[in-house]
Amino acid sequence: MTSSGALQYALFLGAVTALVRPLGAYHARVFAGEHTWFDPVFLPLERGIHRIAGIDARRQMSWRSYAGAFVSFGGVGTLLLYVILRVQVWLPLAANVAGITTPMTPDLAANTAISFATTATWQAYSGETTMTYLSQLVGLTAQNFIAAAAGLAVGIAFIRGLANERSNSLGNFWVDVVRALVWVLLPMSIIGGLVLIWQGVPMTIAPYLVVTTLEGSAQTIAAGPVAALEFIKQLGTNGGGFFNANGAHPFETPSPLANLLELLAIAVLPASLPYTFGRMTRRARDGWVLYCVMVALCIGAIVVAHRAEQRGTPALMHATGAATAPNLEGKEVRFGIGGSVLAAVATSIGATGSTNAMHDSFTPLGGAVPFANMLLGEIAFGGLGTGLISIVLVAMLALFITGLMIGRTPEYLRKVIGPPELKLMMWYLLAAPAVVLVLTAAAVAVPAGLAGLKWNGGMHGFTEIFFAYASAFGNNGQSFAGQSANTPFCNVTTAIAMMAGRFGLVIPALALAGQLGSARTRVHEGAVPTATMLFGGIVLATAIVMGALTYLPAFALGPVSEHLSMRGR
Amino acid sequence: MPRRDASGSESNVGRDAALDTQWRSGALVALRLTVLLVLVCGVGYPALLYGAARLAFPSQAEGSLLHDQCGRVIGSLLIGQLFEAPQYFHGRPSAVAYNAGSSGGSNLGSTNPVLADSLAARAIAFREANALARDRSLPPDVVTASGSGIDPHVSPEMANLQATRVRRARTRDRGVSFSAEQLQELIAAHTLTRQAGILGQPRVNVLELNLALDSLDSNAPIHFGCVPAATGAQR
Numbered sequence: 001m002t003s004s005g006a007l008q009y010a011l012f013l014g015a016v017t018a019l020v021r022p023l024g025a026y027h028a029r030v031f032a033g034e035h036t037w038f039d040p041v042f043l044p045l046e047r048g049i050h051r052i053a054g055i056d057a058r059r060q061m062s063w064r065s066y067a068g069a070f071v072s073f074g075g076v077g078t079l080l081l082y083v084i085l086r087v088q089v090w091l092p093l094a095a096n097v098a099g100i101t102t103p104m105t106p107d108l109a110a111n112t113a114i115s116f117a118t119t120a121t122w123q124a125y126s127g128e129t130t131m132t133y134l135s136q137l138v139g140l141t142a143q144n145f146i147a148a149a150a151g152l153a154v155g156i157a158f159i160r161g162l163a164n165e166r167s168n169s170l171g172n173f174w175v176d177v178v179r180a181l182v183w184v185l186l187p188m189s190i191i192g193g194l195v196l197i198w199q200g201v202p203m204t205i206a207p208y209l210v211v212t213t214l215e216g217s218a219q220t221i222a223a224g225p226v227a228a229l230e231f232i233k234q235l236g237t238n239g240g241g242f243f244n245a246n247g248a249h250p251f252e253t254p255s256p257l258a259n260l261l262e263l264l265a266i267a268v269l270p271a272s273l274p275y276t277f278g279r280m281t282r283r284a285r286d287g288w289v290l291y292c293v294m295v296a297l298c299i300g301a302i303v304v305a306h307r308a309e310q311r312g313t314p315a316l317m318h319a320t321g322a323a324t325a326p327n328l329e330g331k332e333v334r335f336g337i338g339g340s341v342l343a344a345v346a347t348s349i350g351a352t353g354s355t356n357a358m359h360d361s362f363t364p365l366g367g368a369v370p371f372a373n374m375l376l377g378e379i380a381f382g383g384l385g386t387g388l389i390s391i392v393l394v395a396m397l398a399l400f401i402t403g404l405m406i407g408r409t410p411e412y413l414r415k416v417i418g419p420p421e422l423k424l425m426m427w428y429l430l431a432a433p434a435v436v437l438v439l440t441a442a443a444v445a446v447p448a449g450l451a452g453l454k455w456n457g458g459m460h461g462f463t464e465i466f467f468a469y470a471s472a473f474g475n476n477g478q479s480f481a482g483q484s485a486n487t488p489f490c491n492v493t494t495a496i497a498m499m500a501g502r503f504g505l506v507i508p509a510l511a512l513a514g515q516l517g518s519a520r521t522r523v524h525e526g527a528v529p530t531a532t533m534l535f536g537g538i539v540l541a542t543a544i545v546m547g548a549l550t551y552l553p554a555f556a557l558g559p560v561s562e563h564l565s566m567r568g569r
Numbered sequence: 570m571p572r573r574d575a576s577g578s579e580s581n582v583g584r585d586a587a588l589d590t591q592w593r594s595g596a597l598v599a600l601r602l603t604v605l606l607v608l609v610c611g612v613g614y615p616a617l618l619y620g621a622a623r624l625a626f627p628s629q630a631e632g633s634l635l636h637d638q639c640g641r642v643i644g645s646l647l648i649g650q651l652f653e654a655p656q657y658f659h660g661r662p663s664a665v666a667y668n669a670g671s672s673g674g675s676n677l678g679s680t681n682p683v684l685a686d687s688l689a690a691r692a693i694a695f696r697e698a699n700a701l702a703r704d705r706s707l708p709p710d711v712v713t714a715s716g717s718g719i720d721p722h723v724s725p726e727m728a729n730l731q732a733t734r735v736r737r738a739r740t741r742d743r744g745v746s747f748s749a750e751q752l753q754e755l756i757a758a759h760t761l762t763r764q765a766g767i768l769g770q771p772r773v774n775v776l777e778l779n780l781a782l783d784s785l786d787s788n789a790p791i792h793f794g795c796v797p798a799a800t801g802a803q804r
Binding site for chain 1: 588589590591595596597598599600601602603604605606607609610611612614615617618621622626629630631632634641642643644645646647648649650651652653654657661667668669670671672673674675676677678679680681683685688689692704705706707708709711712713714715716717718719720721722723724763764765767768769770772776779780783
């Protein structure tokens, strides 16, 4: 590993780890309604929002009510975004309308609306040739905030359920959403957005410029209110870019420093939630064990991807005549291998999907890393709120398996994991392969599904399709972008996967939280201790073995075969 | 066990009359809250950033545009331009021909034979254009297309490999000679190091380098005598 790459990775992981405790404790205070420094400013704002929206903060919600609020909130957001996108050319703030060439068809608008309301932000379109400035701001930026806040709220409600003893209340969804926005997402985005502007991210509403270059040819330069979208797209683990090239575009990520800041924005909130979890359940060590599992997965992903990209491909070595030819196809010089690999890992484990390099052009093994991270369920650090749910579910599964081995009823956080809990866990764990593998199989079986493979075929083409559904279900949204995704078939099927991946997972997770919260805790001699590194290792192994058992056959057809065929020649 | 206020999650089975158990009780709130939050996050937040950017970083907010002395915009410091003439340093290959209105990479898979062919063709073309030996090893940015298609930078190695060609082209056409050392120094002066010594890669901004080249070349008939001046954006 090159020293500059290693230093960047260490800096990133060190910064994330340093922020776990302060941010995790902050979340715990904010969502318990305890005092914070910012209350003099934020409390009046919160009260105003409650009054206008008609929120009764004293009402508590059962899991059914909480899930119902989550679904109706997502539904209203989707519909509103759909309407905005469909009528965008008649609305104001469309100074860039001359540069817009992609028609906003009903299937594209519906796919995009679902995509942003579920934090997938899968993009079947190119930002600069499809979206007016108003759509980018009032449509997409707003949804970035709202969907992220809903995700964080659900994560907190899930923790509450685990922390509860004989209580049916998971809190109040509306209060949690407003707190997530006012105390966490909005203030951080104001600061982060300004730093990005300083580094060179534009914030303008002028039309696209046409300039005469030094050599005398005309060049169209698309810009716009990029900074408003850029920071929250990372912080909210959304990922949908302003431009087609996403974070590779110099106006989205102008400098290595901006790159690091954006990657930290992806990771810090999800990474701090295990601490919040440990604090709210009063089992701090359990939280740290889960965090260590996350970091271990993250380091493994970085090492594999870095080695693969640094080594390059035979074709590249042949062309350059160099002994080592790092794979820079689809990567930017200012990031190099280190900054690109770090982004690929952060965005895939973070369920974000923003990219600063074209993952489609990664080496087979390098591209397999973000892919595998998604297939493992995005547990490290995971989507905002949803990532924590995923890793806790994996921990419970690990307990169930170890419980079988030693012949004891599994317990987590002094709660018995009985048949009702197991059913909900199984629903959660089996939904992913059921949707991803079935849709992938359907897509490769019909001509409409294969029609998107314009540039790459064979094993790599299969990977593109498989990747697309894994990304959509994981609410990640990154793509192997060689696939032309704006077809009615692809728009409809990925929309199904995104909805299943959002609502199909959140509802059983909330049900599980409600179930565990209403149960009585008990202290049982001989339960498997969960606050140990040994248990962390078991969780890690469970995640990997489960992922391998589920996906390895399909995975072997894609990146594994491609890697072997490349190295075997 | 700490007391919590009403928005907390304290145990309340059987005593909290305000427990909502209906899944559909929130539809109206959902509508009102969504509209309100869209206004806060989609109008208020961008307006705040817009205003702050105007005050604090007006140049970056506009897109780090470069003007010549007549005030005409000749490009953006952050956006690469297509250079093909021999008297200019060239940028990396681009899948979109440096069209900054439609960014993107090639998205060719790394085992795609189409990619292998274009890598090889670009290597041959670069060696020929710069009169390099056929087995001269090249840095990878010479042959690979960037992710954005408008990467403004090249590696210092890629710039240095072009120096001889640029010097010769300028000597022949304009009657003005840069010495080899002058060009080396110019490239070195325009090489950005890693940020904070750690982040990113050493790199040269091609547009900026070419502008500097023209400004030092007294015969360069560019933009009717307007010498471009860079605005103070952070790179």
